[in-house]
Structure formats: C-alpha cells, structure tokens
Amino acid sequence: MAVRGMRGSHGSNMADYVEEQKKSGRKTDARTVRRIILSFKPYKAQVILVLIAIIVTTLLGLINPLLIQRIFDDAIGKGNVTLLIIYVVIMFVTPIVSGIIGVGQSYLNNRIGQSVMRDFRNRLYNHLQSMSLRFFTSTRTGEIQSRLSNDVGGVQGVVTNTATSIVSNLSTTISTIIAMVLLSPLLTIISLGLLPLFMWITYKVGNVRRATSKETQKSMASLTAMMQETLSVSGILLVKTFGRQQYSQDRFEQENQKLTDLEVRQQMIGRWFFMFIGTFFSVMPAIVYLAAGWQIIHRVPIFGAGMSFGTIVAFTTLQSRLFFPVGQLLNIQVEIQGALALFDRIFEYLDLPIDIKDKPNALQLKPEQVRGEVTFKNVMFAYKRDEEASSDKETGQEERELVAQSNPISPLAVVHTPEEPAHQTLNDISFTIKPGQLAALVGPSGAGKTTITYLVPRLYDVDSGEVEIDGHNVKDVALSSLGSLVGMVTQETYLFHASIRENLLYARTDATEEEMIAATKAAAIHDRIVELDDGYDTIVGERGYKLSGGEKQRIAIARVILKDPRLLILDEATSALDTHAERMIQAALEPLMKGRTTLAIAHRLSTILSADIILVVNKGEIVERGTHQELLERNGLYAQLYHEQFSQLPQEEGVA
Numbered sequence: 001m002a003v004r005g006m007r008g009s010h011g012s013n014m015a016d017y018v019e020e021q022k023k024s025g026r027k028t029d030a031r032t033v034r035r036i037i038l039s040f041k042p043y044k045a046q047v048i049l050v051l052i053a054i055i056v057t058t059l060l061g062l063i064n065p066l067l068i069q070r071i072f073d074d075a076i077g078k079g080n081v082t083l084l085i086i087y088v089v090i091m092f093v094t095p096i097v098s099g100i101i102g103v104g105q106s107y108l109n110n111r112i113g114q115s116v117m118r119d120f121r122n123r124l125y126n127h128l129q130s131m132s133l134r135f136f137t138s139t140r141t142g143e144i145q146s147r148l149s150n151d152v153g154g155v156q157g158v159v160t161n162t163a164t165s166i167v168s169n170l171s172t173t174i175s176t177i178i179a180m181v182l183l184s185p186l187l188t189i190i191s192l193g194l195l196p197l198f199m200w201i202t203y204k205v206g207n208v209r210r211a212t213s214k215e216t217q218k219s220m221a222s223l224t225a226m227m228q229e230t231l232s233v234s235g236i237l238l239v240k241t242f243g244r245q246q247y248s249q250d251r252f253e254q255e256n257q258k259l260t261d262l263e264v265r266q267q268m269i270g271r272w273f274f275m276f277i278g279t280f281f282s283v284m285p286a287i288v289y290l291a292a293g294w295q296i297i298h299r300v301p302i303f304g305a306g307m308s309f310g311t312i313v314a315f316t317t318l319q320s321r322l323f324f325p326v327g328q329l330l331n332i333q334v335e336i337q338g339a340l341a342l343f344d345r346i347f348e349y350l351d352l353p354i355d356i357k358d359k360p361n362a363l364q365l366k367p368e369q370v371r372g373e374v375t376f377k378n379v380m381f382a383y384k385r386d387e388e389a390s391s392d393k394e395t396g397q398e399e400r401e402l403v404a405q406s407n408p409i410s411p412l413a414v415v416h417t418p419e420e421p422a423h424q425t426l427n428d429i430s431f432t433i434k435p436g437q438l439a440a441l442v443g444p445s446g447a448g449k450t451t452i453t454y455l456v457p458r459l460y461d462v463d464s465g466e467v468e469i470d471g472h473n474v475k476d477v478a479l480s481s482l483g484s485l486v487g488m489v490t491q492e493t494y495l496f497h498a499s500i501r502e503n504l505l506y507a508r509t510d511a512t513e514e515e516m517i518a519a520t521k522a523a524a525i526h527d528r529i530v531e532l533d534d535g536y537d538t539i540v541g542e543r544g545y546k547l548s549g550g551e552k553q554r555i556a557i558a559r560v561i562l563k564d565p566r567l568l569i570l571d572e573a574t575s576a577l578d579t580h581a582e583r584m585i586q587a588a589l590e591p592l593m594k595g596r597t598t599l600a601i602a603h604r605l606s607t608i609l610s611a612d613i614i615l616v617v618n619k620g621e622i623v624e625r626g627t628h629q630e631l632l633e634r635n636g637l638y639a640q641l642y643h644e645q646f647s648q649l650p651q652e653e654g655v656a
C-alpha cells in the first residue's frame, strides 16, 4: 500500500496507523473489529433483543430433528398413536413460532444496521466538513464521494446481516453438534472431522478476498473521480474544447474494464473451494449410512451407544441442518475479510487529523462589537508539499505521476520529488488595515495575493507570525465566529443548484424579503432577476451556469451584502467584462465596501484608486506600500504594473 502521502506532521496519526497495520495485520484487524462493534453501542438494547430471538429460534430448530428419533423409536416403533399425534402437532407449531420470531428479528436487524450506516455517513460527512481547505485541494472530489457512498454502501450488507448471521449460524451449528454428539459421538467425529481444515482454508481465501476488495474499492473510487472530473460543467467544457472525448472514453473504458475484472475475480475467489465443501456435505449422509448400518448389522456398539433406525434418521436430519449454517459461516468469514478492507478505508478518513480547529474556550466575537482592524505581523507561510498535505494516502507517487501524464489539471497531478524543499509562499508579511479602510493587494500573478486573503478567515494557518482582528489572534477566535465576521467574494462565483432566492438566503436564512431585495438592489441585480421567468424562484444550474458571468458575480455580491460581514475579502474577477457589465459590477461593489474593512485583490483601476492603502506583493513579500500617487512617484514595481495593466483601461472605469 502506498503510504507516502501521509508523511509529515499532518499525517502522522495515519502514518503510524498504516505502519502498525503493516507490522501486524492481525492487531489492526482486532482494532478495526473493535471499532465496528463500538459503533453498535447506541443500539445495545436492540442487539440484545436480537440475540435472544436468535437463541430462541435456534433451540426451537432443534426440537423437530430430535422428535424424529422419538417418532421412529417410541411412537411408530411401539405403535403409540396418541404420542405420534402429539409429536406431529409439536412439529407443526415450532416452525410457525420460529418463523414469526424470525420476521421480528429481521426487522430489528435492518433497523440496527441502517442506523449504524446512517451514523457512519453522518460522522464521515461532519468530519470531512471540518477538514481544512488543504485537504480538499489535494484530494480528488470523486475520491471523497466514493468513500462516502461506495465504501459505506459496501459495508451495508455486512452491518445489517452479517453480525446476526454469525450469531444465528454459530448457535445453530453448536447446538446441532451437541445434539449430534448426544445421538452418536462416533458418527459426529466421522461427519465433522474435516471441519478444521475447511476453516483454515476459508481463512486463507478470506485474506485474498480482502486484498481484492481493497483493490476494487480503489478502482471504484478512481472511476467515480474520473466521472466527477469529466462530467461536470467545467470538465466537459475542457474535454470538448480540447476535442479529447476519445481520450476520456479510452481512459474510462480502461478503468471500467479493470473494475469489471476485479469484481469477477472477487466473486470467483473461493468458488472451487465452496464447491468442494458443498459436495462433501452432500455425500456425508452416505458415509453415515455406511457406518451406522455397519454397526446395526454387526451389532457392534462403539462408544457404548446402540444404533437404532430412529437415530440414523435423526442424525442425518441434523447433519443436513448443519450444512447451511456451516457453509454460511465459512462464507461470512470471507465476506467479513472483504468488508474489513472497506471499514479500514472508512476509518482512515475518520482518523484524518483536523489541522485547523477551535482552541478550547475559543473567543466568540460578536460582529457588532468588532471594529474591523486587520493586522498581519511578520507572517510566514508555505503550502506544504503536496505529499505532506495530501490526505489521500492511497495515491502514491506512481499514481500521481500517472495522473499527471494523463490529466494535467487534476490536483493530484502536482508531482514533487521528495528532495524538493517547500517553497516559501509568504515571507515576513506585515501590515495593518484600519477599521473601514480599503486595502488593495496588487502584484504579478502567483505573487501570493490570494494566499494572504486566505489567512484572515483561517482557510490556512500561518507557519509563524500573527494574523489579528481587532488585536485578537485569529487562532484564538472560534471558527464559527470568524465565519460570521468575514465575507468573501471570490473570482469564481459558486451558486448551488437551487433557486436564486435560496442561494441568496444561504447568507442569512432569517433575512426578510425586503432585506433580500434591498441587497439585490444594492448589487444592481434586482431588475435582472425580476425579468427572469420565475423571478427569484428561478433555478440556477450547477455553479450557476445558466446565468452570465457578470450576473453571477452580482448575485454573489448581493449574497455578501445580505450577510453584512464586518470584514470583506474581495478577489476581483480578472475575466474581462464589457464596459456596461463592468459598470454594473462597480455599482454593486461600492455599497458592499462602504462601512467595512475591505481587503481586495484589485484588478480594477477604480478599486486601486479608491484604496486607502495599496500593498504591492511580489514573490511572497510586500515590496511597496502607499497610496496610488505615492507609489507612482516611487516609480517602482507598482508604477510599472500600473503602466502595463491599468492605465490602458477605459477611462470611465477609472472614476472612483
């Protein structure tokens, strides 16, 4: 198993876990099993009820075979009709009672099993929601979805049926064997002598099944990721505009074929073995007839037990009763081994350490009490090498390289050699933005502007130095509190596949209709929305693709206006809009920036002209700072950027 992805401090828990797993497969198995059992704890009462039901039905199941002996030897043998009728009535009633209990038991089974699955899905989803951005930038979305759906779905059968199936089959087996021993120890030894051998082989088959199962899930995740990447709006756009349909299809078909082969292999593992066991159990009665017949004909009571016809019939009936549960138990063992692999994958995600979380007693800052001063003090930051940051430990270097060759846009495609040092993204960044001020970040592409903005709402944590809001280190502030203080308008607008109203109210579910309309009016989008067929109830496509770029941006701006954050982070879109659309955006932004501290990655002349302070970023450092006039006079990088990029922009845009 590739474990490279889990090196470094962020992955140390996982690395230990995997190391341990390698060292002692059995110990981890025990640990996995213990964790699975723990997940049943909230349903203890129901589990006990199921156990009782199982024991009762098992005992009921023994009554009929044992009665057969009595019917032959006591009732028929001695010509007692009354006894015969009594026994027959009992034989009628027992299966009915046991059947009714069985129905109740399977209802409980499903209830418990499904509840455990629900808990797993909830835990996984909640845990993943708490993971930092770092995790999502280094893991394929499809991979995450696959764990939530395929893996959890894969263990469903085991969780709903296997536990009870084990108990019920085990108790049937044990009780039947006891009854068999009571009838004839010799015949029991003859019939069951090979059982230990079967068990051992089954264990081996199970191990192979487990390995294949892990492979299969990996392949399934890969397929899901591929679908997710190429069948999304952006993905299909890329495929079509590059004319790479054939290439995508080939890649998909290849992985799909691999999955098919793996599935077939998984189903076929141990098939021969189970055929052998089946045959063995079918011919066993013949051997019993031979051994028992021999005893009766030659009148040789071995182990002191005399053999009767009743005993032979009862014994073979018991024996046939044994075939099903033993077969099931052997099979279950194999299935459990497979399921353990899936549980390992689920637990792996649940064990991922959360790197950005609240301190104990984290500060809750009330938005109305926050003045909105933002300070960076000697901030150092580097994106961890992908290897360290990646939580996707299944994806080793080889796979990354493969992905890189086949899909250069995948986040996994970043290939680093282990010797490559982490690149310092931000170096000694210090600045203060006073309450209500507008600070504009300007600088060449890749300079680190976006990264600076990410540190304010703690999407990433600084390596050293401090980021403060009103003098409080953001690391001391509760994340939920930061979330309500900071509003972000990103370059790429993300809208849910829902109505415009729902998308707007996402910012504040309790906003009134008037507040919502005031926000859309401020963002200069209200008139456009009411023109749409369904007005505010118009459904926007995934990522809002049915709206134009400028409209989407204005909806996103209205959404933030509705949220009314104390601090605004604005990443102005670089995509060129026509002058009219630009003016609309401009009109939308002005009320948004008013009265709150704004940190803007500025691409518009109007924004930099109205900025209280311009911070010029280059290669992770602030190289110049000041107002537009001051910086022009310095004739440094800003002046150069200004002359190259901004001074050619349309004049009206420059009017702040």
Ligand SMILES: Nc1ncnc2c1ncn2[C@@H]1O[C@H](COP(=O)(O)OP(=O)(O)OP(=O)(O)O)[C@@H](O)[C@H]1O
Pocket (backbone or CB within 6 Å): 137, 383, 384, 425, 443, 444, 445, 446, 447, 448, 449, 450, 451, 452
């Ligand atoms: N998730 C990430 N993992 C690793 N490196 C990253 C990540 N995101 C950005 N970087 C790198 O960090 C550096 C700064 O990126 P950043 O996005 O902050 O630049 P920027 O100034 O905002 O650029 P642009 O104007 O093009 O958006 C770049 O070299 C970039 O490649």
